Amino acid sequence: MPMFEDQDILSASEQADIQAKKGTSASHSNGTDHVQLPIPGDDGEGPIEVPASKSSISEASKYMHNLSVSPSMKERRSSRNSFGTSLPIPRSKRQSRLSSVHYPAEDGRPTRPGMPPIQPTRAILASQVQSIEVDKVKKAKNMAFAFDIDGVLVHGDRLIPEGQRALEILNGDNELGIKIPHIFLTNGSGKPEKARCEQLAKILHNPVNTEQFIQSHTPMSALAEYYNTVLVVGGEGYKCREVAEQYGFKDIVVPNDIVASDASIAPYRVFTPEERASSRPRDFTKVKIEAIMVFSDSRDYATDMQIIMDLLRSENGQLGTMAKDPVSQRIPIYFSQGDLLCPTEHWTPRMSQGAFRIGLEAMYKALTGADLERVVYGKPETATYKYADEVLTSWMDQLHGEEKLPENIYMIGDNPASDIIGGNMYGWNTCLVRTGVFQGGDNDENNPANFGVFPNVLEAVQTALKKELGEDFKTHFDETINPVLHGDKADAAAII
Numbered sequence: 001m002p003m004f005e006d007q008d009i010l011s012a013s014e015q016a017d018i019q020a021k022k023g024t025s026a027s028h029s030n031g032t033d034h035v036q037l038p039i040p041g042d043d044g045e046g047p048i049e050v051p052a053s054k055s056s057i058s059e060a061s062k063y064m065h066n067l068s069v070s071p072s073m074k075e076r077r078s079s080r081n082s083f084g085t086s087l088p089i090p091r092s093k094r095q096s097r098l099s100s101v102h103y104p105a106e107d108g109r110p111t112r113p114g115m116p117p118i119q120p121t122r123a124i125l126a127s128q129v130q131s132i133e134v135d136k137v138k139k140a141k142n143m144a145f146a147f148d149i150d151g152v153l154v155h156g157d158r159l160i161p162e163g164q165r166a167l168e169i170l171n172g173d174n175e176l177g178i179k180i181p182h183i184f185l186t187n188g189s190g191k192p193e194k195a196r197c198e199q200l201a202k203i204l205h206n207p208v209n210t211e212q213f214i215q216s217h218t219p220m221s222a223l224a225e226y227y228n229t230v231l232v233v234g235g236e237g238y239k240c241r242e243v244a245e246q247y248g249f250k251d252i253v254v255p256n257d258i259v260a261s262d263a264s265i266a267p268y269r270v271f272t273p274e275e276r277a278s279s280r281p282r283d284f285t286k287v288k289i290e291a292i293m294v295f296s297d298s299r300d301y302a303t304d305m306q307i308i309m310d311l312l313r314s315e316n317g318q319l320g321t322m323a324k325d326p327v328s329q330r331i332p333i334y335f336s337q338g339d340l341l342c343p344t345e346h347w348t349p350r351m352s353q354g355a356f357r358i359g360l361e362a363m364y365k366a367l368t369g370a371d372l373e374r375v376v377y378g379k380p381e382t383a384t385y386k387y388a389d390e391v392l393t394s395w396m397d398q399l400h401g402e403e404k405l406p407e408n409i410y411m412i413g414d415n416p417a418s419d420i421i422g423g424n425m426y427g428w429n430t431c432l433v434r435t436g437v438f439q440g441g442d443n444d445e446n447n448p449a450n451f452g453v454f455p456n457v458l459e460a461v462q463t464a465l466k467k468e469l470g471e472d473f474k475t476h477f478d479e480t481i482n483p484v485l486h487g488d489k490a491d492a493a494a495i496i
């Protein structure tokens with residue numbers, strides 16, 4: 001079956017040409033209006049202008065497909081998992097072997113710049129206040145925050161100052177001296193959770209525990225139960241191999257291992273001796289790679305796309321083979337998130353995993369004629385929010401010894417297309433901040449935040465606290481407080 005329908009394209013081009021000559025706007029077959037530039041006549045001087053024989057408009061749209069999954073997928077993948085129709089997430093509480101808390105200061109104690117050191121008596125004082133303010137404490141434990149990180153708390157490695165203050169309040173600098181549950185929910189990726197939490201704690205000047213931290217690939221640890229040998233793509237050096245090892249994947253292959261065993265697979269790749277020495281080559285024609293996991297942004301689109309495409313077109317993930325039926329013999333491919341763009345230090349956002357994926361989808365369709373079926377984790381996918389519920393529940397257990405999910409959850413994000421749409425769909429309160437991607441008017445037109453738009457994360461947190469705990473709720477813990485004077489006589493007597 002011919003992949004390119006030249007006849008159609010030619011007629012579209014000819015039609016456009018005719019209309020252009022008439023000086024009218026031509027409409028492309030995909031419905032996009034455009035104006036064909038008139039070709040100047042050959043005046044005998046300068047270059048010769050030869051009319052194009054094909055439309056100058058990209059044909060990518062006909063290779064793209066929407067997120068729907070064909071019914072065939074259910075039957076085909078049900079033996080391993082219902083690929084495409086469900087996203088596995090870890091069932092049980094978080095694995096304690098990966099648990100670690102990271103403090104911003106060397107001595108392991110949280111510090112508050114410009115403020116006196118935290119006294120051990122503070123905990124005693126706070127518990128006395130809490131024993132009096134029973135109703136407020138109940139409400140404080142029934143609310144929680146889920147923070148996006150980039151564009152909300154930090155810009156890359158730079159702190160957004162209001163982020164630090166917001167976290168100090170939630171970590172106990174409030175009138176109850178209570179820790180208000182909060183988790184971090186980011187589409188970021190490419191590093192083990194522990195390393196990322198260490199880095200974040202330093203930037204935010206607040207403790208960050210791996211148990212309250214979800215990056216795009218964190219829930220993908222559940223996939224380790226489904227596949228033995230996997231190709232892990234993306235990230236710096238071998239960090240994603242390390243991530244996959246920590247998730248419990250047994251046999252992890254990265255593109256460098258494949259290039260090291262057969263350099264001709266990636267003809268444009270310059271492979272350094274260091275890369276060769278650190279890779280793990282073997283005869284991949286004898287290995288069945290069962291699934292592809294794109295964990296983070298590709299550092300080398302050409303090599304990674306070539307290897308992924310070779311595997312997707314192979315017979316059940318065996319390099320050196322070509323599937324007779326590209327659909328039934330295809331191995332599954334997972335992406336950790338779907339963001340098209342990512343804000344960086346550059347003046348305009350850079351392409352991210354979503355753009356990489358769309359490139360692959362178009363290439364796959366062009367080369368095989370079939371749609372590429374794939375699973376995309378990360379915000380705004382429901383599985384990621386469901387996993388956030390699990391994490392929040394177990395974090396509540398750690399903080400307050402109550403293993404339950406708070407009812408009033410606030411998602412604070414800067415990206416309407418992931419943070420806000422996902423939170424809205426999941427029934428959370430959503431707050432859009434103006435410190436990142438969103439630069440629009442009163443609210444986002446397509447995915448408006450249901451709790452409102454705020455200049456920064458601190459304003460959002462304070463407004464949510466007032467909503468749940470009262471307009472007069474103080475975002476400062478008074479070290480000089482005498483709790484006895486704040487209760488009624490019966491409470492005071494109980495404390496004395």
Ligand SMILES: [Mg+2]
Pocket residue numbers: 148149150151152413414415436
């Ligand atoms: Mg963001």
